[in-house]
Amino acid sequence: MTTGQTAVDNGVNIEALRDARSAISETPELAQFEWRSSVTWMNGTHSRSDVESFYGLNDEQVHHTSFSFDADHPLQFAAEDNGITPIEYVLVALGSCLTGGIASIASQRDIQLRSVKATLAATQDLQGILGVDPDVPNGFGGVTVNYEIDADASPADIQALVAQSQKRSAVYAILTGPTDVTVSVS
Amino acid sequence: MPTTTVVVVGAGHCGLAMSRHLTERSIDHVVLERGEVANSWLTQRWDSLRLLTPNWMTRLPGFSYGGDDPDGYLSAPEVGQLVRDYAAEFAAPVLTGTTVTALRPSEGGFVVETDSGEWRARAVVVAVGATASVPHPLAAQLPPEVVSVAAIDYRNPAQLPDGGVLVVGASASGVQIAEEVHRTGRAVTVAAGEHVRVPRRYRGCDILWWMDAAGILDERAEEMDDLVRARNLPSMQLVGADRTVDLNTLQALGVRVVGRLGGIRDGQAQFSGSLRNVCALADLKLGRLLNTIDEYAGGEGERPEPTMVPGVVLGTDLRRGEIRSVVWATGIKADYSWVDVPVFDVRGRLKHEGGVTDWPGLYVIGMPLLRRRRSTFIDGASADAADLATHLASHLNRHATESVSAS
Numbered sequence: 001m002t003t004g005q006t007a008v009d010n011g012v013n014i015e016a017l018r019d020a021r022s023a024i025s026e027t028p029e030l031a032q033f034e035w036r037s038s039v040t041w042m043n044g045t046h047s048r049s050d051v052e053s054f055y056g057l058n059d060e061q062v063h064h065t066s067f068s069f070d071a072d073h074p075l076q077f078a079a080e081d082n083g084i085t086p087i088e089y090v091l092v093a094l095g096s097c098l099t100g101g102i103a104s105i106a107s108q109r110d111i112q113l114r115s116v117k118a119t120l121a122a123t124q125d126l127q128g129i130l131g132v133d134p135d136v137p138n139g140f141g142g143v144t145v146n147y148e149i150d151a152d153a154s155p156a157d158i159q160a161l162v163a164q165s166q167k168r169s170a171v172y173a174i175l176t177g178p179t180d181v182t183v184s185v186s
Numbered sequence: 187m188p189t190t191t192v193v194v195v196g197a198g199h200c201g202l203a204m205s206r207h208l209t210e211r212s213i214d215h216v217v218l219e220r221g222e223v224a225n226s227w228l229t230q231r232w233d234s235l236r237l238l239t240p241n242w243m244t245r246l247p248g249f250s251y252g253g254d255d256p257d258g259y260l261s262a263p264e265v266g267q268l269v270r271d272y273a274a275e276f277a278a279p280v281l282t283g284t285t286v287t288a289l290r291p292s293e294g295g296f297v298v299e300t301d302s303g304e305w306r307a308r309a310v311v312v313a314v315g316a317t318a319s320v321p322h323p324l325a326a327q328l329p330p331e332v333v334s335v336a337a338i339d340y341r342n343p344a345q346l347p348d349g350g351v352l353v354v355g356a357s358a359s360g361v362q363i364a365e366e367v368h369r370t371g372r373a374v375t376v377a378a379g380e381h382v383r384v385p386r387r388y389r390g391c392d393i394l395w396w397m398d399a400a401g402i403l404d405e406r407a408e409e410m411d412d413l414v415r416a417r418n419l420p421s422m423q424l425v426g427a428d429r430t431v432d433l434n435t436l437q438a439l440g441v442r443v444v445g446r447l448g449g450i451r452d453g454q455a456q457f458s459g460s461l462r463n464v465c466a467l468a469d470l471k472l473g474r475l476l477n478t479i480d481e482y483a484g485g486e487g488e489r490p491e492p493t494m495v496p497g498v499v500l501g502t503d504l505r506r507g508e509i510r511s512v513v514w515a516t517g518i519k520a521d522y523s524w525v526d527v528p529v530f531d532v533r534g535r536l537k538h539e540g541g542v543t544d545w546p547g548l549y550v551i552g553m554p555l556l557r558r559r560r561s562t563f564i565d566g567a568s569a570d571a572a573d574l575a576t577h578l579a580s581h582l583n584r585h586a587t588e589s590v591s592a593s
Contacts, residue, residue: 026532027532028532028533142498156470156473156474159466159470160467160470163463163466163467163470164467166460166463167380167463167467172460172463173460175459176445176448176458176459176460177446177448177449177456177458177459177460178448178449178451178456
């Protein structure tokens with residue numbers, strides 16, 4: 001390492017992250033979060049989800065604005081393609097979770113990022129959800145993520161950065177491990 | 187009520203290393219031991235287990251290995267005998283068969299309750315080691331016909347029913363048990379979460395020889411970037427023998443490797459899809475260790491092959507009879523439930539800095555990375571006990587001075 005180098009700036013407020021981590025390690029209740037969304041059927045397979053509030057840091061919280069997300073099926077499914085499919089949102093969630101993690105971890109490790117790009121792909125055999133073959137699972141066959149990263153770090157350090165972002169990623173954990181899901185009607 | 191200056195709880199290698207230093211300083215003390223000297227070495231190890239560290243590393247204050255096999259690995263009974271001989275050699279004041287049931291602060295120090303009366307002491311050293319099994323939260327969800335065994339209760343493959351075995355955990359215990367059970371002809375599956383991969387030998391020497399020589403074992407706890415993480419790292423994938431056991435060697439034998447056990451639902455074991463990444467993390471960490479050794483030694487050694495990631499298996503039906511028993515090699519912990527002194531954090535973890543707690547006169551020894559990397563091994567007891575004895579002696583002196591000036 002050269003002396004007199006300037007601190008890295010990936011646009012991550014690393015001080016705030018470290019403060020939050022130490023506050024949470026002293027008061028674990030602060031870490032208890034609930035994420036929420038609501039969804040309304042529009043027409044056909046088109047639905048709109050709204051996300052505004054969440055709970056965390058011992059209090060009700062809101063995003064600075066309400067966000068809306070349209071989901072639908074493509075024209076090839078005789079639908080109107082008013083939005084991406086729900087399963088594509090899962091890819092969006094994974095890619096953004098891992099990429100945000102890379103930026104945070106790079107900042108903690110004093111790695112200056114210049115560009116981070118990834119392509120994601122998921123395979124799916126529709127025979128599962130269509131009920132054609134009960135042995136075919138509904139979900140993804142597999143997911144691949146390929147990163148191209150330009151940063152002030154060795155290839156091994158970049159590999160370690162990507163590995164650590166998987167280790168710390170909520171969406172990665174949700175995809176790779178089981179989650180308890182309860183669906184009810186009221 | 188008998189009174190002494192220091193009570194040491196636990197007569198394992200750490201408690202005795204402490205006793206040795208206290209003896210050298212002529213500090214009056216007693217070592218209280220629930221069973222016999224080296225109890226867990228004699229009662230809580232499987233039959234084939236050998237120390238992960240070579241014999242020359244089996245050093246204690248005033249003792250070093252003098253046998254004819256410095257590069258060998260002691261069996262658990264041999265470690266037990268060694269520790270007992272060590273206690274006898276300096277006539278350590280051990281009270282065996284004395285279980286400590288509570289530790290409370292009191293005027294001028296502590297009251298130590300045992301199943302055979304109370305002791306009063308000015309200082310206490312907790313040297314109980316990690317001897318308690320942590321029940322895995324998923325064990326309760328196994329179908330009743332599947333036999334469940336904690337690694338701490340595992341002795342040999344004959345204890346397990348015929349048929350397939352799922353070993354949960356791929357640290358030292360998990361890989362060793364998987365290998366030995368596989369050799370009995372059973373189909374073995376290992377569920378691997380995060381693990382620490384190391385080769386037994388590198389560039390012709392034992393990996394621990396390199397770690398010792400390159401100064402890695404002397405890295406101090408306070409210098410760790412993330413001490414909590416470093417202290418909670420799983421044990422190194424090692425066996426006390428002249429061979430490497432890792433996920434590659436297990437797969438070459440025919441052991442099936444799957445991801446971390448994430449859940450059991452309706453009799454289905456669910457394995458995480460993170461296997462590829464935990465293998466990548468382990469390979470990267472191994473690469474950094476070997477880089478450090480190469481920097482010390484100069485040149486570069488032959489690197490192990492990357493971990494082979496098998497075709498991913500995400501689940502198995504535990505009711506179909508393919509898996510008849512599960513061995514939980516998911517870690518052990520110390521039992522401090524009897525310590526009634528406010529030295530625990532919000533998560534119930536004993537807070538200490540290098541074995542010195544916030545409560546004056548209360549010390550702990552024998553935990554991973556207590557003061558340095560070496561603390562994790564028997565070989566660390568000597569330096570840790572010396573440091574803590576120094577601190578403890580000055581605590582006693584300070585306290586004595588205060589008492590004198592107050593009178």
